[in-house]
Amino acid sequence: MGPFGLDRRQREKRIEHSAKGGRNQVLALCSMPSAPCVCILLAIFFLSLISGCGGPMTYIHPTADLTYITTVAVVPLKNLTQDPGAEGKVMNVVAAEILIRGVFDVVEFGEVAKVLREEGFKEKEGEISKSVAERAGKRLNVQAFIVGSVEEYGMSRTGQSSYPEVSLSLRLIDAKSYKILWEATYSEKGTTVLDRLLGIGKKSPSDLCKEVVAEMFDTLFGG
Structure with missing residues (x-):
């Protein structure tokens, strides 16, 4: 363990x-x-x-020590879905989950976007370079960034039944060294075989997203 x-x-x-x-x-x-x-x-x-x-597929750096991290910034996630607002919905869930757990403070999204834009970050690319991370980290006074992508978010259909599906990839990277401290990828459908047969247990994409994000962070902070 x-x-x-x-x-x-x-x-x-x-x-x-x-x-x-x-x-x-x-x-x-x-x-x-x-x-x-x-x-x-x-x-x-x-x-x-x-x-x-x-469960989530995860990686934790073998020498990771998060005690020095007090504040993080969530970088605009790369949206690979058909929902143009999926990245914003997931970012809200990510920030809320971190604050609920009380592990880090989270910089306000608007301030993060402003500083990143001024430092040359291109939101469409969804990746923050090492140099931008270091400069923006100093300006935002954060020790780490959360970056990642949204691969699936919304309702999927199989035959006559529909169900929510969420697929995310998140990474925690050190603002100075650019070292990946933690990484998790998780794809989940909000239904089971029994649910589909009986037509019960449907969830909304937002409810499923909260569960997915919580399980991903469980691999870092413990359940």
């Missing part, structure tokens, strides 16, 4: 162990002389659990 939570290999082992236990229980119940429909329902339920048991 690293200083900020379970690493990917440990999470995968837990998921694998849970999945094996669930399969064994389903097989034991289905071998009994009970009604076939019970077995079918149990199988559907098990599939719904497996479909939602993934």
